[in-house]
Amino acid sequence: MSGYGGDAVDFSFSLVVMGDSAVGKSLLVACTQPATAVDVPSMEPQFGLQSKVHTYESRGALYKVQMWEVPGAPRYLQGASRYASLAAGVVLVFDVNRRPTFERIALWLDAASSTGSQLPMVLIGNKADLPPSASRVSSGEAEQFASRHGMQYFEASAMANQGVTEAFSTLMATVIGQIPNPPEPSLLVKTRIQIGRKLADNRAFRAALFDIPSVPQ
Template sequence: MNREMNGFDTENHQEEKIDYVFKVVVIGDSAVGKTQILSRFAKNEFCLDSKSTIGVEFQTRTVTIKGKVIKAQIWDTAGQERYRAVTSAYYRGALGAMLVYDITKRPTFDHVARWVEELRAHADSSIVIMLIGNKADLVDLRAVPTEDAVEFAEDQGLFFSETSALNGDNVDSAFFRVLEEIYGVISKKALESGGKSNGGDHATALTGSKIDVISGADLEISEMKKLSACSC
């Protein structure tokens, strides 16, 4: 897959300074393909024997947006009900959310409203939310019309995309859109607070906002326990 699109150069960042770290959570019911979407975006991989995620794990990918080097830290939260109390704590500090359902399973779409409600309750009010209908390659098994999802997204003020983690369709573009929107929110709030829009070596303090933007050097992940469900 081409890793350069719409001006987002994602290669050769090893020697570059990270301007921002954006935390994005991937949520939704179990078995909708959250881990596969994350793997496709972060590593351009698809694991055929992927197992259910236990707890929380994350992967990263570094991109350039409007001249700023941004590390996207994507957290994969387990969708099973028994983990909901655990994963709710991980909404804290999230600047974006990928809310995933399976286009072949209507109940996963019917539960989207509940996930949005949970996001509104636990995440910052400025969080950027992308509704994703995954498994779009299974056209013959479609159970959720695109029109239903578009109507819901418009009603809730969400971005929307249909993706296929299997072949990679629209996965990059969905993540890039969220990251670009996050950058726009951060820049606007920084300007409104009289601050600067670059990350520098320190956290960017946004007056009147719960959003925290931290540099790579300040990133704290000691509370996160990574349990890999797929080694491919």
């Protein structure tokens, strides 16, 4: 990613949501829609992937966040690294009552990590509101896994919309915290964040970024 994005936002970036089938990825993404957000209709699926675009405002800046949901079928594992290579952050999801979905998180993590970049990530154990099964993954076990891999762990219920905002907000804050000041484009390339048209068209920003002397009035 380089150059200026065409959207009337300050910055834009992508998040990738990964995990096995039927762990609740789609509903988790749906829960991220703030009441005050400007929602852009979903894009047509590409190679089975679903894309949802939200526009968020935080501390006076406007962000376009594109969320890619990778299907959970095993055949998509190989292609997951491609989308991770374009993303600024990754959300890994498993079903707390289906242990195999937790055990396979390591495979999704490997796919996301194969890009060679230290991407910000969070781990979500979804469906925590359901009655515990015999194979339920404990919070302590999931937290230990997340800690070993430099992530934070969140138990959530997409159905009840509990814990979802906290997980995504934490990842968003980490991603946004990487934006250098000033946000010089060549430095942003490493974070996979783009400058949007709103900021690029700001005269004061251009003057600061390119050291343009101010013109006397």
